[in-house]
Amino acid sequence: KAGVTQTPRYLIKTRGQQVTLSCSPISGHRSVSWYQQTPGQGLQFLFEYFSETQRNKGNFPGRFSGRQFSNSRSEMNVSTLELGDSALYLCASSLLIPGRGDEQFFGPGTRLTVL
Amino acid sequence: SQELEQSPQSLIVQEGKNLTINCTSSKTLYGLYWYKQKYGEGLIFLMMLQKGGEEKSHEKITAKLDEKKQQSSLHITASQPSHAGIYLCGAVTLRPTGNQFYFGTGTSLTVIP
Numbered sequence: 001k002a003g004v005t006q007t008p009r010y011l012i013k014t015r016g017q018q019v020t021l022s023c024s025p026i027s028g029h030r031s032v033s034w035y036q037q038t039p040g041q042g043l044q045f046l047f048e049y050f051s052e053t054q055r056n057k058g059n060f061p062g063r064f065s066g067r068q069f070s071n072s073r074s075e076m077n078v079s080t081l082e083l084g085d086s087a088l089y090l091c092a093s094s095l096l097i098p099g100r101g102d103e104q105f106f107g108p109g110t111r112l113t114v115l
Numbered sequence: 116s117q118e119l120e121q122s123p124q125s126l127i128v129q130e131g132k133n134l135t136i137n138c139t140s141s142k143t144l145y146g147l148y149w150y151k152q153k154y155g156e157g158l159i160f161l162m163m164l165q166k167g168g169e170e171k172s173h174e175k176i177t178a179k180l181d182e183k184k185q186q187s188s189l190h191i192t193a194s195q196p197s198h199a200g201i202y203l204c205g206a207v208t209l210r211p212t213g214n215q216f217y218f219g220t221g222t223s224l225t226v227i228p
Contacts (some may be wrong), residue, residue: 057213104148
């Protein structure tokens, strides 16, 4: 079974631009979560989608948004990029809802650098 | 403030030595996950503990959950260079709007051959 895939793996953008990251979960997994990882803040939860619905959202500004498609693939969008958005963005999928006995499988991440 | 605090923040050990990483929660734990991460890469699931007193082992790694203390420990026996990486504990917060997964601050482990 293929694991979680994320594209692109690396991205360089400039301030003010917007970016879209993609995540393909493991086949059959319906829950997709997004995380931001930085040296200063560690791993922080962005949002979680389950069956195309956003079920939970972390404490991030509205510039961060996401969506999930009917095939469970998910995209994350960041508009008006700021230098502080430079981070490793991780996507994770699980069969059901995380925390209810289902482990999360993580993708390799997308390294975003904002210049 | 962090809901999950890990200690120590970093650890350097000689190959063959045993070590323990702790994860303490400021909230009631409904399950505790341990992950390992190589720098700049995704997280690899190690194990999940759901009940107080539960203990699980995989190869040379053992994790225990003390529900009363809201704490979990990860113990590595006879460490090897392949154990090097960042260890993260994770937990879930039960909310009316849906569960939210959150992580500890991480422990960086270096194993010297």
